[in-house]
Amino acid sequence: MIKKTFRDKKNILSIYFTAGYPNINDTTTIIKQLEKSGVDLIEVGIPFSDPLADGPTIQKSSSQALKNGINLDIVFSQLKSIKNETNIPLILMGYLNQMIAFGEERFLKECRNSNIDGLIIPDLPVDEYQTNYKCLFEKYNLSNIFLISPQTKPERIKEIDEISDSFIYMVSSNSITGAKGSLNTNQISYFERIKNMKLKNPTLIGFGISNKQNFDNACKYSQGAIIGSAFINKISEEGDLKNNINEFVRHIKIDN
């Protein structure tokens, strides 16, 4: 399903949010509203106690979600409950320890049963994936999505491209996810460099995309972009959740 999205669409907007935030039952509301508002891809974060690859905004939302009582069983049942109501690719993002504690195969099976299409597991290293997890992922027809950064060497990017089968998550700058300013020359030259590598997989740019200008810029160099912290900030605001979501997405996607 992710492949289809990339085949059919341009300027893909992927939104990250934390399951169980702001309230434990908002998970499904948010997914449905995001789809309705015109988002192309959704990343559902499973809150983790020690999210060392996340910035302060996502970190805070995770710890609030955990306080709300969210857990993996609940997330899966929430996802299953809207299985038939949605038709948008879903990616689950979590840390390796969560998958191990749940039982790796059980975890992947549940993902499949919940209509998950892909996984982002920031602390699952490439060769660990290849040696121990690739077969299982394939068994359950799940894509693993890898990250690359300006520091990633060309050979390694090629290796990652080789084992990827949906898209590559291109970190825009050396920074934890979080809302920063616009593109700088370093970022642009990095994007150009990757573009020129003509990878077999499409790329989405993430980390630091916060507004329409960022998004449009990102789309010049890739198939689209991922927004996380800025979206979390938006849904943390007062006001109706659905309205907030709609406003946020329309602002990025449609306003001109």
Next chain:
Amino acid sequence: MIKKTFRDKKNILSIYFTAGYPNINDTTTIIKQLEKSGVDLIEVGIPFSDPLADGPTIQKSSSQALKNGINLDIVFSQLKSIKNETNIPLILMGYLNQMIAFGEERFLKECRNSNIDGLIIPDLPVDEYQTNYKCLFEKYNLSNIFLISPQTKPERIKEIDEISDSFIYMVSSNSITGAKGSLNTNQISYFERIKNMKLKNPTLIGFGISNKQNFDNACKYSQGAIIGSAFINKISEEGDLKNNINEFVRHIKIDN
């Protein structure tokens, strides 16, 4: 004059007080009143900043006297001012550094001019006295009074007796001057021991004598006793200074 007192009197009461305490000009009042009330010997303490051989009561009176502005020049002029009004042996007590700072010979000369009869300088060691000060003391006809304690060895007591020419200050117990209880068996055996040595000089017992009972006990073993802290406490009380003095002395000397 000290010698005469010891020749003529029994059960000698010697009172110590701090010059310039409680008020800077009380020095002369106290001397005159002590004589009038029937005291036999007076020790005038020159307040010192670091009176390491004195207990807390005397130490406090010294520091108050210094705050009152007392100094050696003033003490000498106070003593000179009553030279012709009194007829009681006076002993000056101070620390060696005070004598040195004033100039040793000048100090002794001023003592003589102030009708001082003897000196107690707790930190002037016996052999330092013999080597460097004996001649000067003799030149100005001043007695130096030495202390002995239960720890002082017999040979040393004999040596001290040899170089003394007025009396020996017998410390009753191993304690800094201060008001303690009555005599204990250790003290009594020490007093007996000294009595049996049949020294050429008389002895006064000091340190810890605070009331009539102590005083009478002390007089059983020596020619009399010295009271310091208890007297300072008395004159620190509210009420008329002269009355307080009179009351204190009469209580020790006369009440029965």
Next chain:
Amino acid sequence: MKYKVNKKGFYGKFGGAYIPELLYPNVEELQNNYKQIIESDEFQTEYKKLLKYYVGRPSPLYYAERLSKQYNTNIYLKREDLNHTGAHKVNNTIGQILIAQKLGKKRIIAETGAGQHGVATAAVCALKGLECTVYMGEVDIARQAPNVARMKMLGAKVIPATSGSKTLKDAVNEAIRAWINNPEDTYYLIGSVVGPHPYPDMVAKLQAVISKEMKLQLKTQTGNENPDTIIACVGGGSNAAGSFYHYLKDENVKLVAVEASGEGVFSNKTAATIQVGTPGILHGSKTILMQDKYGQVIEPYSISAGLDYPGIGPIFAHLFDQKRAEFLNATDKEAIEAAFELAKLEGILPALESSHALAVLKKMKFKQDETVVVILSGRGDKDLQTYMKFI
């Protein structure tokens, strides 16, 4: 070799390098170079020089006569408390700062629990003129105030970690986060045998000076380079790893690792990872950790900031697995008692961490002619505030 790390960074089932791709270049650079650098003459010369003249090594192996009498055996204290900055931590920071320099890094970041690693890092950064930022849990900042002041005076920036339990694990999270943000010129100077490969092995190699010295000292002082028993506290495990290092293959030397059990192993206020933990991944390595069934890390508790950690170095997970080391634990109360005992019997104030090692003397049986070495990993000056509550 049974207890040493393999090429891929594993101790048996444990270890590895479970890190975000963003850190891959940094960790790879370190993996490829650390051994070679450490083994180079240049490194060894400078490292040994600094350990001798700057740190004051060798640290004495002190025969504690009155403590020995108390337990009717022969107790030696390995005096890491006498090191410059007051704990074993500096053995590691001296080594890593040289490695960082060799790799051309300009900025140093570090996490700290008790503050000893932070101080030791700040000191070597000052010594080498490098910029230094230390992450420290808010709770630890409060309970180890003297070390915070020391870091500041040494010119380091101390940044509070305000998430989670606001202790060591959260400081590690913050440090890793900061590293991800500044991967280029920044070196992450980890303070224990935790984190992704090669950190656990690198730190153990640098702390191994402890057991290297012990062998020589015991040989001179007792005639036998092997003791019967070595006792060390374990937070991440660097002082224990260093003092076990050269004895791992001598199976007749009993190795005792002491964890902090807070208010009791099963009180839910504990940091005794081996007792209540299960295998999982924390801070970049597979190890044993305190977690719930969803893999959420359980917030640990110990009176001692340096032991208040929900994981354990992967080598210890392996030593436990292989039964090569015995794992004991001591509660807050037992540690405090042991600290006062050492103070009164030997005139030495142990760090709260080290007090946990001392506390198990009471729980063990010793032969009269046995040689027992307790690692006195640090001095107690940083913990006076805590100790004074019990006086």
Next chain:
Amino acid sequence: MKYKVNKKGFYGKFGGAYIPELLYPNVEELQNNYKQIIESDEFQTEYKKLLKYYVGRPSPLYYAERLSKQYNTNIYLKREDLNHTGAHKVNNTIGQILIAQKLGKKRIIAETGAGQHGVATAAVCALKGLECTVYMGEVDIARQAPNVARMKMLGAKVIPATSGSKTLKDAVNEAIRAWINNPEDTYYLIGSVVGPHPYPDMVAKLQAVISKEMKLQLKTQTGNENPDTIIACVGGGSNAAGSFYHYLKDENVKLVAVEASGEGVFSNKTAATIQVGTPGILHGSKTILMQDKYGQVIEPYSISAGLDYPGIGPIFAHLFDQKRAEFLNATDKEAIEAAFELAKLEGILPALESSHALAVLKKMKFKQDETVVVILSGRGDKDLQTYMKFI
């Protein structure tokens, strides 16, 4: 022999034993026995053993590279800060506790200024199971709080001195007073080269281990056992006396004694005895002291509790008289600056006292090939409260 004590306890015009007769038996006992005890094999064996295994000696002679560059010369730091309890003071307390034991004493009393001597005394009392009471000025109790806590934890009783300036000199008064009250079984363990003979000589002999080590270390490290210059701070003068000791007769070694000049030598808030003092008698010996024309001791002032003393060891009065040592001084401000300089350049936190020695580096001229030894008499942990005010 020109600079050593004579039979009667004098250094030239200074020294002696100006004590109340009540203390004569105690002081005489010590005078008659100290040399013989110190020179005995039994003492030497035990003393050396404790210095090595308990204190951690030899203390390193550390070449401070960045500091040397700063002053364009060769600066070595004698690292007394690495001793157990954190200062040179313990060299002396270890020795005196053995002497007290040999004399059959059961109770120990001591005075302390910075608290380092109090801590070192409390530690050796614990080590030997002897009762310990420490007198400390109220002002110093407040500004050296960590050391008060350490003494208490080591089982010592800390009694505040509330008279006079409530600092070191008043603590000495109280200690002497207590000694007079308990002359029989009590040993007064003085912390510097002050007090009646034999204390100044005894303490100097025990601290002389510093210069003894320096000779060997300089020989090994520079090829020449004599440095050009030795710089040490002087409160009473024990660290200076110990580090000058074996160089006194080597007249080509320049000896620099640094006093604390508080807010300025002539500010009336100073402790620079040599600069503003005159000969007199204080605490049982003839020396130079700060006094008015009536011989009243002037209350000294320094930010550093260990230097806040109106007198100076009699040996220093003599060395000044003989021009064998050069006397410099440093203000509060200069000392603080020097402390931060050392922290930032070398990663070492000096005691406030030692910072005064470091502060004169700025005021002196050195040749590029000169060898300068600065005595780092203690570590700065006890002074963090003060340092933090200047950060």
